[in-house]
Amino acid sequence: MIALPPAASLRITNTRFLAAGGWQQGDLLIRGGQLIADDGSDGDSVVNGKGLWALPGIVDLHGDAFERAITPRPGVSFPLEQGIAENDAALISCGITTFYYAITDGFEPGLRSRATVRALLSAIEALAPRLRCRSQLHIRHETANVEAPEELIDWMRDGRIHLLSLNDHLPDLNDAVRLQRYRSGLTRRVAMNESAIEQFLIDLHGQHQRGAAIVEELCAAAHQHRVALAAHDDWSLEDVERSGQRRVAINEFPMSMEAAAAAQAAGQTVILGAPNLVRGSSHVNGLSVREAVAAGVCDALCSDYSYPALLRAPFLLDELGILPLPEAWQLVSRRPALAAGLSNRGHLQPGAAADCILVDALDGSPCSLRGVCVNGRWALQRDLPMMSAEEIVT
Numbered sequence: 001m002i003a004l005p006p007a008a009s010l011r012i013t014n015t016r017f018l019a020a021g022g023w024q025q026g027d028l029l030i031r032g033g034q035l036i037a038d039d040g041s042d043g044d045s046v047v048n049g050k051g052l053w054a055l056p057g058i059v060d061l062h063g064d065a066f067e068r069a070i071t072p073r074p075g076v077s078f079p080l081e082q083g084i085a086e087n088d089a090a091l092i093s094c095g096i097t098t099f100y101y102a103i104t105d106g107f108e109p110g111l112r113s114r115a116t117v118r119a120l121l122s123a124i125e126a127l128a129p130r131l132r133c134r135s136q137l138h139i140r141h142e143t144a145n146v147e148a149p150e151e152l153i154d155w156m157r158d159g160r161i162h163l164l165s166l167n168d169h170l171p172d173l174n175d176a177v178r179l180q181r182y183r184s185g186l187t188r189r190v191a192m193n194e195s196a197i198e199q200f201l202i203d204l205h206g207q208h209q210r211g212a213a214i215v216e217e218l219c220a221a222a223h224q225h226r227v228a229l230a231a232h233d234d235w236s237l238e239d240v241e242r243s244g245q246r247r248v249a250i251n252e253f254p255m256s257m258e259a260a261a262a263a264q265a266a267g268q269t270v271i272l273g274a275p276n277l278v279r280g281s282s283h284v285n286g287l288s289v290r291e292a293v294a295a296g297v298c299d300a301l302c303s304d305y306s307y308p309a310l311l312r313a314p315f316l317l318d319e320l321g322i323l324p325l326p327e328a329w330q331l332v333s334r335r336p337a338l339a340a341g342l343s344n345r346g347h348l349q350p351g352a353a354a355d356c357i358l359v360d361a362l363d364g365s366p367c368s369l370r371g372v373c374v375n376g377r378w379a380l381q382r383d384l385p386m387m388s389a390e391e392i393v394t
Contacts, residue, residue: 357369
């Protein structure tokens with residue numbers, strides 16, 4: 001889904017931009033929503049890029065922080081249109097130009113129910129022409145959800161789903177740690193007492209086997225309709241092997257270094273969370289993203305639950321001496337774009353989509369963003385130096 005229509009043409013002059021081979025100095029020329037080879041024309045508008053850096057727009061394949069804009073507290077909800085608009089502004093303010101709404105097709109009532117999935121799909125599609133960020137749909141299907149699999153298959157057939165991930169967050173009733181962690185999360189999303197939660201989980205385990213069979217049907221449909229398929233939270237080599245049998249292209253949040261390395265060796269794009277990297281550790285006792293990047297088993301980063309973390313992460317990798325910034329930026333731009341089949345995004349070469357950001361400092365702070373360009377149109381600009389016709393001539 002495209003956000004705003006492209007502007008006629010735009011030239012950003014004398015800027016330092018991140019190209020395939022590293023930093024280059026020069027002009028970027030945009031026309032019809034694409035970067036084009038410099039033909040000497042001025043552009044309908046011209047920005048003086050002196051003192052600024054231009055980088056490819058961020059591509060985020062998994063973000064669910066929008067849930068807080070919709071349901072900020074248990075039992076408290078805002079209209080979806082309001083939450084989506086708030087989220088769109090938050091994305092642009094962090095340099096994210098392509099965003100996959102990671103919508104949970106879960107087994108819980110309320111925010112993560114199929115009813116909410118239906119409503120979100122319709123609301124995002126209706127708002128897409130007014131949104132500034134390119135918006136895609138990532139459905140996180142939970143194995144224990146056995147409701148109407150044919151509905152999901154129809155959405156894939158109709159091109160309404162752009163990424164399908166296979167989730168199984170139903171905790172083992174004998175695993176006290178995971179059970180308590182799930183209960184804590186559930187009570188933040190749904191108003192439910194302890195006895196109701198206990199019966200709820202027992203009932204879900206009773207339908208889990210049927211859900212596992214449905215997952216295989218969904219995998220076949222995803223391949224048939226060319227929807228990108230992702231594994232989620234693989235813990236072991238057996239998990240990765242099963243994901244390989246399902247022919248997933250993406251493995252998001254593998255929980256161990258062993259699983260991450262095996263997924264990568266199997267040709268799966270390993271995506272990890274930027275919040276883990278920025279914080280320095282996982283909040284669910286998973287692998288350290290810093291260590292995974294240093295070991296070369298992380299192919300891309302996503303916002304997970306924090307958009308600012310995704311902007312900050314590449315700069316932090318450079319500061320920590322783990323990866324130089326040009327290489328680190330690939331983790332949030334080119335590599336996730338390729339994993340999702342978006343070959344025209346995540347780079348600043350002629351023919352690419354005109355999605356880029358301008359910053360006045362290389363620190364990864366949203367405060368350093370001076371401009372965000374999506375489809376050749378400014379989605380955000382903060383005191384950008386626009387040049388007059390006289391200045392262009394001289």
